[in-house]
Amino acid sequence: MAGYRDLLRTPGVARMIAAQLVARFPSGMMSLAILLHVEQRTESYGAAGLVLAAASVGQAVAGPVTSRWMGSWGMRRVLTLTLVVCTAAVLGLALLPLALPGYMALALLAGLSTPPVQSAVRTIYPKLVNSGQLTPLFSLDASLQEIIWIVAPVVITVVSTQVGTVQGLLLVATILAVGGAWFILSPQVGRVRIPRSRRAFGRVVLKPPVLLATVIGFLLIGAASAVEVGVVATFGHDGLEAGLVLAVFAVGSLVGGLALGHLPIGPWAMARRLLIVTVGLCLTMLSLNVFWLGGTLLLAGIGVAPALAVLFAITTASVKFSETAEAFGWAGTGQLIGAAAGSAVAGILIDHSGPTGAYLAAALFAFAGLVVAITCVRAFPDLRGRDPSPHPDTEPIQSVLP
Known part of the structure; x- marks a missing residue:
């Protein structure tokens, strides 16, 4: 914990973490x-599901696009534009009398128009800390985001x-506007300039680590x-x-991220973390007792934030x-697509075999991730x-020969 205290004392780090947590809340x-x-x-869950699907499709499509725009137009411009549009859309959902x-x-x-706060802050982090602090910072970020999923629902x-x-929707719009404004007005957001990418859109995802x-x-x-x-199906x-x-x-x-965040990341780091998740999720299928599920999910959870930290770092x-x-x-x-797929597969298996089917789906997803991590090590x-910071952008320099 002393290492995390030193990390949070680094100028700008605590403010960035707090601002992005509120903006993403x-x-x-x-x-x-x-x-x-x-x-x-x-009065229809089916209609509500269609509306949620539309929101998820929008987020999935926009993520890479708005993130790339930040290199062309600047972080603050893109974040401000998306924040205004998204807040207005949420207010419309709350206040307008609409049909489906x-x-x-x-x-x-x-x-x-969901503001690309997550992409922005993880682009800023390497500019705030030295190379030795970057991996612990990613782990701390992955751990603290669990606060969102504990408190917000x-x-x-x-x-x-x-x-x-x-x-409820007005509260969402208010926190979205206040948190987004706090993040956008943070000095660190104004100082970091993302160079315009010279590669075609989508090429970066073809790099093996990405x-x-x-x-x-x-x-x-x-x-x-x-x-x-x-x-939810169980209880x-x-x-x-x-x-x-x-x-x-x-x-x-949260505990796993804080406990394992200082460990160096080697080629087998992802496999070891996913092994913890997979073992915990496999054990959930043995009993639906509340204490058993709590214990096994506690074990599985220990690997989640550290695995996400590895994803961010690589x-x-x-x-x-x-x-x-x-x-x-x-x-x-x-x-985002994984969240939709996991929910859909779990729902289908619950209809066929009860709540245990959802835990089977979870274990299979985790095991598939473990297999990918091992086979692609x-x-x-x-x-x-090694310095985990991004590679610097370089351009050819014209020189005049004598």
């Missing part, structure tokens, strides 16, 4: 807020069910989403146990600085004793 609230609001207005197509259109717009559920769904980060992110988040569906929407068990899963990830270390934001955009898109960069 609505990401843990928006889906649930939209689901509750649209279901109440249309209208809800879907505004949800798609909200997804397309509880807050939005209480507000939407006890006060009203309109108020492709691995996208694929494994898809599988890891797919496993986590299947767990969420399984826990019901109104069961206190469901919230507690999911909180334990997130706490495990992405940063394998690209030029001008490509970093787009690379993280592709990784984020992979995770040579494609993972060895960051032990």
